[in-house]
Amino acid sequence: MKNQVCNLRVGTTITGKWHQHSYRVLKMLGMGATGVVYLVEKQDQSLAALKFSFQSMSVSAEVNVLKHLSKVHGKVLGPSLLDVDDWKISTHQVSFYVMEYIKGEPFLSFIKNRGVEWIGVFAIQLLSNLNELHQAGWTFGDLKPENLVVTANPVSVRWLDVGGTTLHGRSIKEFTDFYDRAHWGLGTRKAEPSYDLFAVAMIMLHAAHGKRFEKQDLVREQLKKALLSKSSLAPYRIAIQKAIEGKYSSAEEMKNDIVLGLKGAHSQSQHSSSSMKATNRTQRSATRKKVKVKRKRIHVLETCLLFVSVMFMYLLYLFFQVL
Ligand SMILES: Nc1ncnc2c1ncn2[C@@H]1O[C@H](COP(=O)(O)OP(=O)(O)OP(=O)(O)O)[C@@H](O)[C@H]1O
Incomplete structure:
Protein backbone atom coordinates (compact mmCIF):
# COMPACT_ATOMS: atom_id res chain seq x y z
CA MET A 1 0.00 0.00 0.00
CA LYS A 2 2.84 2.39 0.98
CA ASN A 3 4.46 1.81 -2.42
CA GLN A 4 1.21 2.51 -4.24
CA VAL A 5 0.56 5.91 -2.62
CA CYS A 6 4.20 6.99 -2.65
CA ASN A 7 4.56 6.85 -6.42
CA LEU A 8 1.42 8.47 -7.76
CA ARG A 9 1.83 9.86 -11.25
CA VAL A 10 1.08 13.49 -12.08
CA GLY A 11 -2.49 13.68 -13.34
CA THR A 12 -3.76 10.78 -11.17
CA THR A 13 -7.26 11.49 -9.94
CA ILE A 14 -8.08 10.59 -6.35
CA THR A 15 -11.81 10.38 -5.67
CA GLY A 16 -13.01 10.01 -2.08
CA LYS A 17 -15.23 6.99 -1.42
CA TRP A 18 -17.60 8.81 0.95
CA HIS A 19 -17.73 12.46 -0.15
CA GLN A 20 -17.02 11.85 -3.85
CA HIS A 21 -14.70 14.88 -4.09
CA SER A 22 -11.97 14.50 -6.72
CA TYR A 23 -8.38 15.71 -6.53
CA ARG A 24 -5.86 15.74 -9.39
CA VAL A 25 -2.24 15.10 -8.39
CA LEU A 26 0.10 17.92 -9.51
CA LYS A 27 3.29 16.95 -7.66
CA MET A 28 4.64 15.39 -4.50
CA LEU A 29 5.28 17.99 -1.79
CA GLY A 30 7.15 15.74 0.56
CA MET A 31 7.39 12.39 2.19
CA GLY A 32 8.08 11.87 5.88
CA ALA A 33 8.15 9.08 8.37
CA THR A 34 4.40 8.98 8.76
CA GLY A 35 3.05 9.77 5.32
CA VAL A 36 3.24 11.36 1.92
CA VAL A 37 1.85 14.75 0.91
CA TYR A 38 0.79 15.78 -2.63
CA LEU A 39 -0.07 19.13 -4.12
CA VAL A 40 -3.47 18.58 -5.74
CA GLU A 41 -6.00 20.53 -7.76
CA LYS A 42 -9.55 20.49 -6.49
CA GLN A 43 -12.63 20.36 -8.74
CA ASP A 44 -12.93 24.16 -8.51
CA GLN A 45 -9.29 24.33 -9.71
CA SER A 46 -7.96 25.72 -6.45
CA LEU A 47 -4.90 24.12 -4.86
CA ALA A 48 -4.77 21.95 -1.77
CA ALA A 49 -2.38 19.57 0.02
CA LEU A 50 -3.48 15.95 0.29
CA LYS A 51 -1.87 13.63 2.81
CA PHE A 52 -1.91 9.84 2.88
CA SER A 53 -0.77 8.44 6.19
CA PHE A 54 0.96 5.12 6.33
CA GLN A 55 -1.14 4.16 9.34
CA SER A 56 -4.84 4.96 9.27
CA MET A 57 -4.66 5.69 13.01
CA SER A 58 -2.40 8.67 12.38
CA VAL A 59 -4.88 10.11 9.84
CA SER A 60 -7.55 10.23 12.51
CA ALA A 61 -5.11 11.59 15.11
CA GLU A 62 -3.91 14.38 12.78
CA VAL A 63 -7.43 15.19 11.63
CA ASN A 64 -8.46 15.43 15.25
CA VAL A 65 -5.66 17.94 15.93
CA LEU A 66 -6.43 19.98 12.78
CA LYS A 67 -10.08 20.17 13.81
CA HIS A 68 -9.08 21.43 17.24
CA LEU A 69 -6.59 23.91 15.80
CA SER A 70 -9.21 25.43 13.55
CA LYS A 71 -11.19 26.31 16.66
CA VAL A 72 -8.39 27.94 18.66
CA HIS A 73 -9.67 31.47 19.29
CA GLY A 74 -10.68 31.76 15.64
CA LYS A 75 -6.99 32.04 14.75
CA VAL A 76 -5.52 29.94 11.94
CA LEU A 77 -2.73 28.01 13.60
CA HIS A 92 -7.01 -1.77 -0.99
CA GLN A 93 -8.50 1.21 0.72
CA VAL A 94 -6.37 4.05 2.03
CA SER A 95 -7.32 6.98 4.28
CA PHE A 96 -6.35 10.53 3.40
CA TYR A 97 -7.11 14.08 4.38
CA VAL A 98 -7.02 17.30 2.41
CA MET A 99 -5.82 20.56 3.91
CA GLU A 100 -5.06 24.12 2.91
CA TYR A 101 -1.93 24.32 0.74
CA ILE A 102 0.52 26.63 2.46
CA LYS A 103 2.64 28.15 -0.26
CA GLY A 104 5.89 29.58 0.96
CA GLU A 105 9.61 29.35 1.33
CA PRO A 106 11.18 26.88 3.77
CA PHE A 107 12.11 28.70 7.00
CA LEU A 108 15.89 28.14 6.86
CA SER A 109 16.23 29.06 3.21
CA PHE A 110 14.31 32.30 3.90
CA ILE A 111 16.72 33.21 6.75
CA LYS A 112 19.70 32.32 4.56
CA ASN A 113 18.46 34.49 1.68
CA ARG A 114 16.96 37.40 3.59
CA GLY A 115 19.18 37.65 6.66
CA VAL A 116 19.44 36.61 10.30
CA GLU A 117 17.59 39.78 11.41
CA TRP A 118 14.40 37.85 10.61
CA ILE A 119 15.06 35.32 13.38
CA GLY A 120 13.60 37.63 16.03
CA VAL A 121 10.53 38.54 13.95
CA PHE A 122 9.69 34.88 13.33
CA ALA A 123 10.39 33.90 16.94
CA ILE A 124 7.84 36.49 18.07
CA GLN A 125 5.24 35.25 15.54
CA LEU A 126 5.88 31.63 16.44
CA LEU A 127 5.63 32.32 20.16
CA SER A 128 2.31 34.17 19.69
CA ASN A 129 0.90 31.14 17.87
CA LEU A 130 2.35 28.72 20.40
CA ASN A 131 0.81 30.73 23.19
CA GLU A 132 -2.65 30.24 21.64
CA LEU A 133 -1.99 26.54 21.12
CA HIS A 134 -0.75 26.07 24.69
CA GLN A 135 -3.71 27.91 26.12
CA ALA A 136 -5.95 25.48 24.25
CA GLY A 137 -4.17 22.63 26.09
CA TRP A 138 -1.82 21.37 23.35
CA THR A 139 1.94 21.08 22.93
CA PHE A 140 3.18 21.21 19.32
CA GLY A 141 5.81 18.57 19.97
CA ASP A 142 7.85 18.12 16.80
CA LEU A 143 8.74 21.77 16.30
CA LYS A 144 11.62 22.06 13.80
CA PRO A 145 12.57 24.26 10.83
CA GLU A 146 11.34 21.61 8.34
CA ASN A 147 7.84 22.10 9.74
CA LEU A 148 7.93 25.87 9.25
CA VAL A 149 7.11 27.77 6.09
CA VAL A 150 7.38 31.50 5.46
CA THR A 151 4.51 32.89 3.42
CA ALA A 152 4.65 36.19 1.54
CA ASN A 153 2.30 39.19 1.80
CA PRO A 154 2.43 39.59 4.73
CA VAL A 155 5.67 37.79 5.53
CA SER A 156 4.72 35.37 8.26
CA VAL A 157 5.75 32.00 9.57
CA ARG A 158 3.24 29.13 9.46
CA TRP A 159 3.65 25.61 10.72
CA LEU A 160 2.90 22.37 8.90
CA ARG A 181 15.23 18.71 25.33
CA ALA A 182 15.38 15.09 26.51
CA HIS A 183 18.01 14.35 23.86
CA TRP A 184 20.20 17.08 25.42
CA GLY A 185 19.49 15.81 28.92
CA LEU A 186 17.78 19.10 29.76
CA GLY A 187 14.27 17.88 30.57
CA THR A 188 11.64 15.26 30.02
CA ARG A 189 9.39 14.41 27.05
CA LYS A 190 6.31 15.46 28.95
CA ALA A 191 4.04 17.59 26.76
CA GLU A 192 4.03 21.08 28.28
CA PRO A 193 4.75 24.62 27.02
CA SER A 194 8.41 24.56 28.12
CA TYR A 195 8.97 21.55 25.80
CA ASP A 196 8.07 23.69 22.74
CA LEU A 197 9.99 26.73 24.04
CA PHE A 198 13.19 24.68 24.22
CA ALA A 199 12.60 23.75 20.56
CA VAL A 200 12.10 27.45 19.65
CA ALA A 201 15.46 28.27 21.30
CA MET A 202 17.15 25.46 19.34
CA ILE A 203 15.53 26.63 16.06
CA MET A 204 16.98 30.12 16.73
CA LEU A 205 20.45 28.62 17.36
CA HIS A 206 20.15 26.51 14.21
CA ALA A 207 19.07 29.51 12.11
CA ALA A 208 21.91 31.73 13.38
CA HIS A 209 24.58 29.06 12.90
CA GLY A 210 23.14 27.85 9.60
CA LYS A 211 23.53 24.25 10.78
CA ARG A 212 22.81 21.79 13.57
CA PHE A 213 25.63 20.53 15.74
CA GLU A 214 26.33 17.25 17.50
CA LYS A 215 25.80 16.92 21.23
CA GLN A 216 29.03 17.04 23.26
CA ASP A 217 29.75 15.96 26.84
CA LEU A 223 24.93 25.49 24.11
CA LYS A 224 26.09 28.63 25.94
CA LYS A 225 29.11 28.83 23.67
CA ALA A 226 26.87 28.39 20.62
CA LEU A 227 24.67 31.19 21.93
CA LEU A 228 27.48 33.63 22.68
CA SER A 229 29.45 33.00 19.51
CA LYS A 230 26.82 34.58 17.24
CA SER A 231 26.43 38.35 17.53
CA SER A 232 23.14 38.09 15.61
CA LEU A 233 21.69 36.33 18.69
CA ALA A 234 22.78 39.09 21.10
CA PRO A 235 19.28 40.60 21.49
CA TYR A 236 17.79 37.20 22.33
CA ARG A 237 20.48 35.83 24.63
CA VAL A 259 10.67 42.00 22.42
CA LEU A 260 12.61 43.60 25.31
CA GLY A 261 15.91 42.33 23.86
CA LEU A 262 15.06 43.80 20.46
CA LYS A 263 14.07 47.14 22.05
CA GLY A 264 17.35 47.16 23.99
CA ALA A 265 19.34 46.48 20.84
CA HIS A 266 17.42 49.23 19.02
CA SER A 267 17.99 51.87 21.71
CA GLN A 268 21.63 50.81 21.99
CA SER A 269 22.07 51.25 18.26
CA GLN A 270 20.33 54.64 18.51
CA HIS A 271 22.61 55.57 21.43
CA SER A 272 25.72 54.53 19.55
CA SER A 273 24.51 56.34 16.43
CA SER A 274 23.88 59.54 18.47
CA SER A 275 27.27 59.25 20.17
CA MET A 276 28.74 58.67 16.74
CA LYS A 277 26.95 61.83 15.59
CA ALA A 278 28.44 63.72 18.59
CA THR A 279 31.90 62.40 17.76
CA ASN A 280 31.38 63.43 14.17
CA ARG A 281 30.29 66.89 15.31
CA THR A 282 33.44 67.32 17.47
CA GLN A 283 35.53 66.00 14.63
CA ARG A 284 33.84 68.39 12.23
CA SER A 285 34.41 71.45 14.47
CA ALA A 286 38.05 70.41 15.00
CA THR A 287 38.39 70.09 11.24
CA ARG A 288 36.76 73.50 10.80
CA LYS A 289 39.31 75.04 13.22
CA LYS A 290 42.15 73.40 11.34
CA VAL A 291 40.78 74.74 8.07
CA LYS A 292 40.58 78.24 9.59
CA VAL A 293 44.24 78.10 10.77
CA LYS A 294 45.26 76.81 7.36
CA ARG A 295 43.34 79.57 5.61
CA LYS A 296 44.94 82.20 7.87
CA ARG A 297 48.39 80.86 6.98
CA ILE A 298 47.58 80.96 3.27
CA HIS A 299 46.34 84.51 3.69
CA VAL A 300 49.67 85.64 5.32
CA LEU A 301 51.60 83.86 2.59
CA GLU A 302 49.54 85.56 -0.12
CA THR A 303 50.13 88.98 1.48
CA CYS A 304 53.87 88.34 1.69
CA LEU A 305 53.97 87.22 -1.94
CA LEU A 306 52.02 90.29 -3.01
CA PHE A 307 54.36 92.51 -1.02
CA VAL A 308 57.46 90.83 -2.48
CA SER A 309 56.13 91.06 -6.04
CA VAL A 310 55.17 94.77 -5.60
CA MET A 311 58.64 95.46 -4.18
CA PHE A 312 60.20 93.58 -7.10
CA MET A 313 58.19 95.63 -9.63
CA TYR A 314 59.18 98.82 -7.83
CA LEU A 315 62.86 97.90 -7.87
CA LEU A 316 62.55 97.04 -11.55
CA TYR A 317 60.94 100.43 -12.17
CA LEU A 318 63.77 102.21 -10.29
CA PHE A 319 66.33 100.22 -12.24
CA PHE A 320 64.88 101.32 -15.60
CA GLN A 321 64.65 104.91 -14.38
CA VAL A 322 68.36 104.95 -13.56
CA LEU A 323 69.24 103.59 -16.99
N1 LIG B 1 -0.36 22.02 4.05
C1 LIG B 1 0.79 21.94 3.41
N2 LIG B 1 1.11 22.88 2.51
C2 LIG B 1 2.29 22.82 1.85
N3 LIG B 1 3.21 21.84 2.01
C3 LIG B 1 2.95 20.86 2.89
C4 LIG B 1 1.74 20.86 3.64
N4 LIG B 1 1.75 19.79 4.44
C5 LIG B 1 2.92 19.15 4.22
N5 LIG B 1 3.64 19.76 3.28
C6 LIG B 1 4.96 19.35 2.76
O1 LIG B 1 5.08 17.95 2.82
C7 LIG B 1 6.20 17.57 3.63
C8 LIG B 1 5.88 16.29 4.39
O2 LIG B 1 4.71 16.49 5.15
P1 LIG B 1 4.60 16.05 6.66
O3 LIG B 1 5.73 16.72 7.40
O4 LIG B 1 3.23 16.29 7.13
O5 LIG B 1 4.88 14.50 6.57
P2 LIG B 1 5.37 13.58 7.72
O6 LIG B 1 5.36 12.21 7.18
O7 LIG B 1 4.56 13.82 8.93
O8 LIG B 1 6.86 14.11 7.95
P3 LIG B 1 7.78 13.98 9.23
O9 LIG B 1 8.56 12.73 9.06
O10 LIG B 1 8.65 15.22 9.14
O11 LIG B 1 6.90 13.99 10.42
C9 LIG B 1 6.47 18.77 4.51
O12 LIG B 1 7.80 18.87 4.92
C10 LIG B 1 6.09 19.91 3.57
O13 LIG B 1 7.17 20.22 2.72
Whole structure:
Protein backbone atom coordinates (compact mmCIF):
# COMPACT_ATOMS: atom_id res chain seq x y z
CA MET A 1 0.00 0.00 0.00
CA LYS A 2 2.84 2.39 0.98
CA ASN A 3 4.46 1.81 -2.42
CA GLN A 4 1.21 2.51 -4.24
CA VAL A 5 0.56 5.91 -2.62
CA CYS A 6 4.20 6.99 -2.65
CA ASN A 7 4.56 6.85 -6.42
CA LEU A 8 1.42 8.47 -7.76
CA ARG A 9 1.83 9.86 -11.25
CA VAL A 10 1.08 13.49 -12.08
CA GLY A 11 -2.49 13.68 -13.34
CA THR A 12 -3.76 10.78 -11.17
CA THR A 13 -7.26 11.49 -9.94
CA ILE A 14 -8.08 10.59 -6.35
CA THR A 15 -11.81 10.38 -5.67
CA GLY A 16 -13.01 10.01 -2.08
CA LYS A 17 -15.23 6.99 -1.42
CA TRP A 18 -17.60 8.81 0.95
CA HIS A 19 -17.73 12.46 -0.15
CA GLN A 20 -17.02 11.85 -3.85
CA HIS A 21 -14.70 14.88 -4.09
CA SER A 22 -11.97 14.50 -6.72
CA TYR A 23 -8.38 15.71 -6.53
CA ARG A 24 -5.86 15.74 -9.39
CA VAL A 25 -2.24 15.10 -8.39
CA LEU A 26 0.10 17.92 -9.51
CA LYS A 27 3.29 16.95 -7.66
CA MET A 28 4.64 15.39 -4.50
CA LEU A 29 5.28 17.99 -1.79
CA GLY A 30 7.15 15.74 0.56
CA MET A 31 7.39 12.39 2.19
CA GLY A 32 8.08 11.87 5.88
CA ALA A 33 8.15 9.08 8.37
CA THR A 34 4.40 8.98 8.76
CA GLY A 35 3.05 9.77 5.32
CA VAL A 36 3.24 11.36 1.92
CA VAL A 37 1.85 14.75 0.91
CA TYR A 38 0.79 15.78 -2.63
CA LEU A 39 -0.07 19.13 -4.12
CA VAL A 40 -3.47 18.58 -5.74
CA GLU A 41 -6.00 20.53 -7.76
CA LYS A 42 -9.55 20.49 -6.49
CA GLN A 43 -12.63 20.36 -8.74
CA ASP A 44 -12.93 24.16 -8.51
CA GLN A 45 -9.29 24.33 -9.71
CA SER A 46 -7.96 25.72 -6.45
CA LEU A 47 -4.90 24.12 -4.86
CA ALA A 48 -4.77 21.95 -1.77
CA ALA A 49 -2.38 19.57 0.02
CA LEU A 50 -3.48 15.95 0.29
CA LYS A 51 -1.87 13.63 2.81
CA PHE A 52 -1.91 9.84 2.88
CA SER A 53 -0.77 8.44 6.19
CA PHE A 54 0.96 5.12 6.33
CA GLN A 55 -1.14 4.16 9.34
CA SER A 56 -4.84 4.96 9.27
CA MET A 57 -4.66 5.69 13.01
CA SER A 58 -2.40 8.67 12.38
CA VAL A 59 -4.88 10.11 9.84
CA SER A 60 -7.55 10.23 12.51
CA ALA A 61 -5.11 11.59 15.11
CA GLU A 62 -3.91 14.38 12.78
CA VAL A 63 -7.43 15.19 11.63
CA ASN A 64 -8.46 15.43 15.25
CA VAL A 65 -5.66 17.94 15.93
CA LEU A 66 -6.43 19.98 12.78
CA LYS A 67 -10.08 20.17 13.81
CA HIS A 68 -9.08 21.43 17.24
CA LEU A 69 -6.59 23.91 15.80
CA SER A 70 -9.21 25.43 13.55
CA LYS A 71 -11.19 26.31 16.66
CA VAL A 72 -8.39 27.94 18.66
CA HIS A 73 -9.67 31.47 19.29
CA GLY A 74 -10.68 31.76 15.64
CA LYS A 75 -6.99 32.04 14.75
CA VAL A 76 -5.52 29.94 11.94
CA LEU A 77 -2.73 28.01 13.60
CA GLY A 78 -2.14 25.01 11.38
CA PRO A 79 -3.31 24.45 7.79
CA SER A 80 -7.10 24.43 7.71
CA LEU A 81 -8.76 21.05 7.22
CA LEU A 82 -10.81 20.67 4.00
CA ASP A 83 -11.79 17.00 3.67
CA VAL A 84 -11.23 13.55 5.17
CA ASP A 85 -11.97 10.42 3.14
CA ASP A 86 -10.83 7.00 1.92
CA TRP A 87 -9.55 6.15 -1.54
CA LYS A 88 -10.05 2.74 -3.12
CA ILE A 89 -6.91 1.75 -4.93
CA SER A 90 -7.12 -1.70 -6.59
CA THR A 91 -8.14 -4.08 -3.80
CA HIS A 92 -7.01 -1.77 -0.99
CA GLN A 93 -8.50 1.21 0.72
CA VAL A 94 -6.37 4.05 2.03
CA SER A 95 -7.32 6.98 4.28
CA PHE A 96 -6.35 10.53 3.40
CA TYR A 97 -7.11 14.08 4.38
CA VAL A 98 -7.02 17.30 2.41
CA MET A 99 -5.82 20.56 3.91
CA GLU A 100 -5.06 24.12 2.91
CA TYR A 101 -1.93 24.32 0.74
CA ILE A 102 0.52 26.63 2.46
CA LYS A 103 2.64 28.15 -0.26
CA GLY A 104 5.89 29.58 0.96
CA GLU A 105 9.61 29.35 1.33
CA PRO A 106 11.18 26.88 3.77
CA PHE A 107 12.11 28.70 7.00
CA LEU A 108 15.89 28.14 6.86
CA SER A 109 16.23 29.06 3.21
CA PHE A 110 14.31 32.30 3.90
CA ILE A 111 16.72 33.21 6.75
CA LYS A 112 19.70 32.32 4.56
CA ASN A 113 18.46 34.49 1.68
CA ARG A 114 16.96 37.40 3.59
CA GLY A 115 19.18 37.65 6.66
CA VAL A 116 19.44 36.61 10.30
CA GLU A 117 17.59 39.78 11.41
CA TRP A 118 14.40 37.85 10.61
CA ILE A 119 15.06 35.32 13.38
CA GLY A 120 13.60 37.63 16.03
CA VAL A 121 10.53 38.54 13.95
CA PHE A 122 9.69 34.88 13.33
CA ALA A 123 10.39 33.90 16.94
CA ILE A 124 7.84 36.49 18.07
CA GLN A 125 5.24 35.25 15.54
CA LEU A 126 5.88 31.63 16.44
CA LEU A 127 5.63 32.32 20.16
CA SER A 128 2.31 34.17 19.69
CA ASN A 129 0.90 31.14 17.87
CA LEU A 130 2.35 28.72 20.40
CA ASN A 131 0.81 30.73 23.19
CA GLU A 132 -2.65 30.24 21.64
CA LEU A 133 -1.99 26.54 21.12
CA HIS A 134 -0.75 26.07 24.69
CA GLN A 135 -3.71 27.91 26.12
CA ALA A 136 -5.95 25.48 24.25
CA GLY A 137 -4.17 22.63 26.09
CA TRP A 138 -1.82 21.37 23.35
CA THR A 139 1.94 21.08 22.93
CA PHE A 140 3.18 21.21 19.32
CA GLY A 141 5.81 18.57 19.97
CA ASP A 142 7.85 18.12 16.80
CA LEU A 143 8.74 21.77 16.30
CA LYS A 144 11.62 22.06 13.80
CA PRO A 145 12.57 24.26 10.83
CA GLU A 146 11.34 21.61 8.34
CA ASN A 147 7.84 22.10 9.74
CA LEU A 148 7.93 25.87 9.25
CA VAL A 149 7.11 27.77 6.09
CA VAL A 150 7.38 31.50 5.46
CA THR A 151 4.51 32.89 3.42
CA ALA A 152 4.65 36.19 1.54
CA ASN A 153 2.30 39.19 1.80
CA PRO A 154 2.43 39.59 4.73
CA VAL A 155 5.67 37.79 5.53
CA SER A 156 4.72 35.37 8.26
CA VAL A 157 5.75 32.00 9.57
CA ARG A 158 3.24 29.13 9.46
CA TRP A 159 3.65 25.61 10.72
CA LEU A 160 2.90 22.37 8.90
CA ASP A 161 2.73 18.80 10.10
CA VAL A 162 0.64 18.79 13.22
CA GLY A 163 1.28 15.04 13.60
CA GLY A 164 3.33 15.58 16.76
CA THR A 165 0.78 17.80 18.51
CA THR A 166 0.04 16.26 21.91
CA LEU A 167 -2.31 17.11 24.77
CA HIS A 168 -0.51 18.67 27.75
CA GLY A 169 0.57 16.12 30.32
CA ARG A 170 0.95 13.22 27.88
CA SER A 171 4.18 11.93 26.47
CA ILE A 172 5.54 13.65 23.33
CA LYS A 173 4.87 11.25 20.46
CA GLU A 174 7.08 12.65 17.67
CA PHE A 175 10.35 14.51 18.07
CA THR A 176 13.61 15.28 16.31
CA ASP A 177 16.78 14.94 18.41
CA PHE A 178 18.30 18.40 17.93
CA TYR A 179 15.12 20.21 19.10
CA ASP A 180 14.23 17.68 21.80
CA ARG A 181 15.23 18.71 25.33
CA ALA A 182 15.38 15.09 26.51
CA HIS A 183 18.01 14.35 23.86
CA TRP A 184 20.20 17.08 25.42
CA GLY A 185 19.49 15.81 28.92
CA LEU A 186 17.78 19.10 29.76
CA GLY A 187 14.27 17.88 30.57
CA THR A 188 11.64 15.26 30.02
CA ARG A 189 9.39 14.41 27.05
CA LYS A 190 6.31 15.46 28.95
CA ALA A 191 4.04 17.59 26.76
CA GLU A 192 4.03 21.08 28.28
CA PRO A 193 4.75 24.62 27.02
CA SER A 194 8.41 24.56 28.12
CA TYR A 195 8.97 21.55 25.80
CA ASP A 196 8.07 23.69 22.74
CA LEU A 197 9.99 26.73 24.04
CA PHE A 198 13.19 24.68 24.22
CA ALA A 199 12.60 23.75 20.56
CA VAL A 200 12.10 27.45 19.65
CA ALA A 201 15.46 28.27 21.30
CA MET A 202 17.15 25.46 19.34
CA ILE A 203 15.53 26.63 16.06
CA MET A 204 16.98 30.12 16.73
CA LEU A 205 20.45 28.62 17.36
CA HIS A 206 20.15 26.51 14.21
CA ALA A 207 19.07 29.51 12.11
CA ALA A 208 21.91 31.73 13.38
CA HIS A 209 24.58 29.06 12.90
CA GLY A 210 23.14 27.85 9.60
CA LYS A 211 23.53 24.25 10.78
CA ARG A 212 22.81 21.79 13.57
CA PHE A 213 25.63 20.53 15.74
CA GLU A 214 26.33 17.25 17.50
CA LYS A 215 25.80 16.92 21.23
CA GLN A 216 29.03 17.04 23.26
CA ASP A 217 29.75 15.96 26.84
CA LEU A 218 29.27 19.32 28.53
CA VAL A 219 25.90 20.19 27.09
CA ARG A 220 25.20 23.42 28.99
CA GLU A 221 28.63 24.88 28.19
CA GLN A 222 28.30 23.79 24.57
CA LEU A 223 24.93 25.49 24.11
CA LYS A 224 26.09 28.63 25.94
CA LYS A 225 29.11 28.83 23.67
CA ALA A 226 26.87 28.39 20.62
CA LEU A 227 24.67 31.19 21.93
CA LEU A 228 27.48 33.63 22.68
CA SER A 229 29.45 33.00 19.51
CA LYS A 230 26.82 34.58 17.24
CA SER A 231 26.43 38.35 17.53
CA SER A 232 23.14 38.09 15.61
CA LEU A 233 21.69 36.33 18.69
CA ALA A 234 22.78 39.09 21.10
CA PRO A 235 19.28 40.60 21.49
CA TYR A 236 17.79 37.20 22.33
CA ARG A 237 20.48 35.83 24.63
CA ILE A 238 18.40 36.07 27.80
CA ALA A 239 15.34 34.52 26.14
CA ILE A 240 17.26 31.63 24.56
CA GLN A 241 19.22 30.89 27.73
CA LYS A 242 16.06 30.85 29.87
CA ALA A 243 14.21 28.64 27.36
CA ILE A 244 17.11 26.18 27.30
CA GLU A 245 17.07 26.04 31.09
CA GLY A 246 13.30 25.50 31.11
CA LYS A 247 12.68 28.68 33.07
CA TYR A 248 9.60 29.82 31.15
CA SER A 249 6.15 28.55 31.93
CA SER A 250 4.51 30.31 28.98
CA ALA A 251 5.34 31.33 25.40
CA GLU A 252 4.14 34.84 26.25
CA GLU A 253 6.98 35.28 28.80
CA MET A 254 9.60 34.22 26.27
CA LYS A 255 8.08 36.49 23.63
CA ASN A 256 8.20 39.45 26.03
CA ASP A 257 11.90 38.86 26.68
CA ILE A 258 12.59 38.76 22.94
CA VAL A 259 10.67 42.00 22.42
CA LEU A 260 12.61 43.60 25.31
CA GLY A 261 15.91 42.33 23.86
CA LEU A 262 15.06 43.80 20.46
CA LYS A 263 14.07 47.14 22.05
CA GLY A 264 17.35 47.16 23.99
CA ALA A 265 19.34 46.48 20.84
CA HIS A 266 17.42 49.23 19.02
CA SER A 267 17.99 51.87 21.71
CA GLN A 268 21.63 50.81 21.99
CA SER A 269 22.07 51.25 18.26
CA GLN A 270 20.33 54.64 18.51
CA HIS A 271 22.61 55.57 21.43
CA SER A 272 25.72 54.53 19.55
CA SER A 273 24.51 56.34 16.43
CA SER A 274 23.88 59.54 18.47
CA SER A 275 27.27 59.25 20.17
CA MET A 276 28.74 58.67 16.74
CA LYS A 277 26.95 61.83 15.59
CA ALA A 278 28.44 63.72 18.59
CA THR A 279 31.90 62.40 17.76
CA ASN A 280 31.38 63.43 14.17
CA ARG A 281 30.29 66.89 15.31
CA THR A 282 33.44 67.32 17.47
CA GLN A 283 35.53 66.00 14.63
CA ARG A 284 33.84 68.39 12.23
CA SER A 285 34.41 71.45 14.47
CA ALA A 286 38.05 70.41 15.00
CA THR A 287 38.39 70.09 11.24
CA ARG A 288 36.76 73.50 10.80
CA LYS A 289 39.31 75.04 13.22
CA LYS A 290 42.15 73.40 11.34
CA VAL A 291 40.78 74.74 8.07
CA LYS A 292 40.58 78.24 9.59
CA VAL A 293 44.24 78.10 10.77
CA LYS A 294 45.26 76.81 7.36
CA ARG A 295 43.34 79.57 5.61
CA LYS A 296 44.94 82.20 7.87
CA ARG A 297 48.39 80.86 6.98
CA ILE A 298 47.58 80.96 3.27
CA HIS A 299 46.34 84.51 3.69
CA VAL A 300 49.67 85.64 5.32
CA LEU A 301 51.60 83.86 2.59
CA GLU A 302 49.54 85.56 -0.12
CA THR A 303 50.13 88.98 1.48
CA CYS A 304 53.87 88.34 1.69
CA LEU A 305 53.97 87.22 -1.94
CA LEU A 306 52.02 90.29 -3.01
CA PHE A 307 54.36 92.51 -1.02
CA VAL A 308 57.46 90.83 -2.48
CA SER A 309 56.13 91.06 -6.04
CA VAL A 310 55.17 94.77 -5.60
CA MET A 311 58.64 95.46 -4.18
CA PHE A 312 60.20 93.58 -7.10
CA MET A 313 58.19 95.63 -9.63
CA TYR A 314 59.18 98.82 -7.83
CA LEU A 315 62.86 97.90 -7.87
CA LEU A 316 62.55 97.04 -11.55
CA TYR A 317 60.94 100.43 -12.17
CA LEU A 318 63.77 102.21 -10.29
CA PHE A 319 66.33 100.22 -12.24
CA PHE A 320 64.88 101.32 -15.60
CA GLN A 321 64.65 104.91 -14.38
CA VAL A 322 68.36 104.95 -13.56
CA LEU A 323 69.24 103.59 -16.99
N1 LIG B 1 -0.36 22.02 4.05
C1 LIG B 1 0.79 21.94 3.41
N2 LIG B 1 1.11 22.88 2.51
C2 LIG B 1 2.29 22.82 1.85
N3 LIG B 1 3.21 21.84 2.01
C3 LIG B 1 2.95 20.86 2.89
C4 LIG B 1 1.74 20.86 3.64
N4 LIG B 1 1.75 19.79 4.44
C5 LIG B 1 2.92 19.15 4.22
N5 LIG B 1 3.64 19.76 3.28
C6 LIG B 1 4.96 19.35 2.76
O1 LIG B 1 5.08 17.95 2.82
C7 LIG B 1 6.20 17.57 3.63
C8 LIG B 1 5.88 16.29 4.39
O2 LIG B 1 4.71 16.49 5.15
P1 LIG B 1 4.60 16.05 6.66
O3 LIG B 1 5.73 16.72 7.40
O4 LIG B 1 3.23 16.29 7.13
O5 LIG B 1 4.88 14.50 6.57
P2 LIG B 1 5.37 13.58 7.72
O6 LIG B 1 5.36 12.21 7.18
O7 LIG B 1 4.56 13.82 8.93
O8 LIG B 1 6.86 14.11 7.95
P3 LIG B 1 7.78 13.98 9.23
O9 LIG B 1 8.56 12.73 9.06
O10 LIG B 1 8.65 15.22 9.14
O11 LIG B 1 6.90 13.99 10.42
C9 LIG B 1 6.47 18.77 4.51
O12 LIG B 1 7.80 18.87 4.92
C10 LIG B 1 6.09 19.91 3.57
O13 LIG B 1 7.17 20.22 2.72
